[in-house]
């Protein structure tokens with residue numbers, strides 16, 4: 070019948086004991102970084118729905134719920150009613166109706182309500198803590214609801230009690246899986262969606278569909294990211310900054326002002342591009358918190374940035390990009406075999422290196438409009454040959470961090486990187502291919518849309534090596 074077509078989308082209530090990672094799992098599955106997560110038990114006090122939308126359509130809906138507080142009392146109430154198995158769900162309904170106004174059971178009412186309204190159950194436990202009988206009342210109550218259910222073992226701490234958990238959970242749940250909400254491996258997500266699809270016949274089709282969309286959306290996000298980065302490189306390299314000066318002669322302060330404006334403009338372009346990519350990967354929260362994900366203290370034009378992301382002298386020679394303003398390239402990678410913390414340790418590691426971007430090394434300065442009343446100084450396009458690689462390295466590094474950041478992560482972003490990052494995305498061949506475009510971008514000539522597309526494809530290929 071046609072009502073099949075309008076069947077409601079699958080819904081899942083993520084339930085369990087307080088502080089076991091329920092909200093973290095919701096954040097990871099709904100790819101939503103606004104879910105409230107903290108190490109204080111009882112953080113979630115209201116059930117909240119997180120629909121996963123793709124192209125305006127709700128694919129599935131997850132309910133974040135408070136943890137059980139009085140499971141034993143609830144179960145005692147239910148058991149007092151001593152109903153046959155086919156009436157147990159009605160007893161749960163009766164419990165909700167009877168205690169709706171009762172503060173004592175507000176957490177249980179909150180978590181049972183979406184289940185009784187048709188949500189499947191995802192029961193979450195912490196496999197790093199031993200199993201205990203106190204969980205049995207919770208699992209028993211869930212059984213009384215009669216709704217399809219599965220269990221997820223999360224690991225918050227180091228210890229591993231998953232074997233005993235598995236044995237206990239399998240008594241109550243047909244499907245028991247491990248899941249790590251801090252992990253962004255798309256394969257893990259797909260495997261879980263496949264398990265969820267097994268819970269109810271009518272969810273199979275929509276959830277299979279969601280897997281296809283999910284994978285397609287990841288490709289879209291990668292392509293969109295490559296486009297954004299390609300556009301960033303092109304617009305930075307070709308940028309012309311003008312500065313109107315008033316006096317007869319060009320003063321040193323005018324030149325400095327122009328350079329400052331030029332650099333500011335490029336920094337702003339990079340930031341805008343990063344925000345766009347964060348949004349694309351659903352990390353709006355990073356912006357709301359005014360938390361800059363990256364490059365705290367590692368300025369676009371700093372020697373640190375050049376030494377981490379730029380080409381070494383040897384790479385410049387191999388790529389044939391010597392000549393022009395290459396000073397920024399004069400730094401070979403100085404760190405080897407250790408992990409760096411961006412923003413902190415880098416200064417210490419590369420301190421003492423003299424060569425880095427200076428005034429003239431970005432671009433020459435022209436004086437325009439000599440004969441007219443208005444006179445301008447102009448800077449650009451970018452002449453520094455190493456700059457596009459530094460910019461690409463920074464952009465890819467940022468993307469790699471954003472794409473790998475779980476939506477369940479909260480708090481400060483610790484950024485560590487090692488000297489192999491550049492090797493991961495850049496080899497001799499891709500460097501040579503990229504260089505042809507960089508040369509075009511800094512020529513100041515009109516760039517055709519075909520060229521831009523070809524460059525985007527190159528960036529996408531580099532980007533796929535690191536995500």
Ligand SMILES: Nc1nc2c(ncn2[C@@H]2O[C@H](COP(=O)(O)OP(=O)(O)OP(=O)(O)O)[C@@H](O)[C@H]2O)c(=O)[nH]1
Pocket residue numbers: 086087088089090091092093094105106107108109110111112113114134135136223224225226249250251
């Ligand atoms: N390292 C690690 N920490 C986790 C993991 N899952 C959850 N946590 C942390 O455990 C704490 C509790 O996570 P929440 O997701 O808020 O747990 P909850 O079950 O929703 O808690 P309540 O809402 O209080 O019932 C938070 O500090 C999380 O960051 C995990 O897989 N690994």
Ligand SMILES: [Mg+2]
Pocket residue numbers: 091092093105106112113133134135
């Ligand atoms: Mg919670």
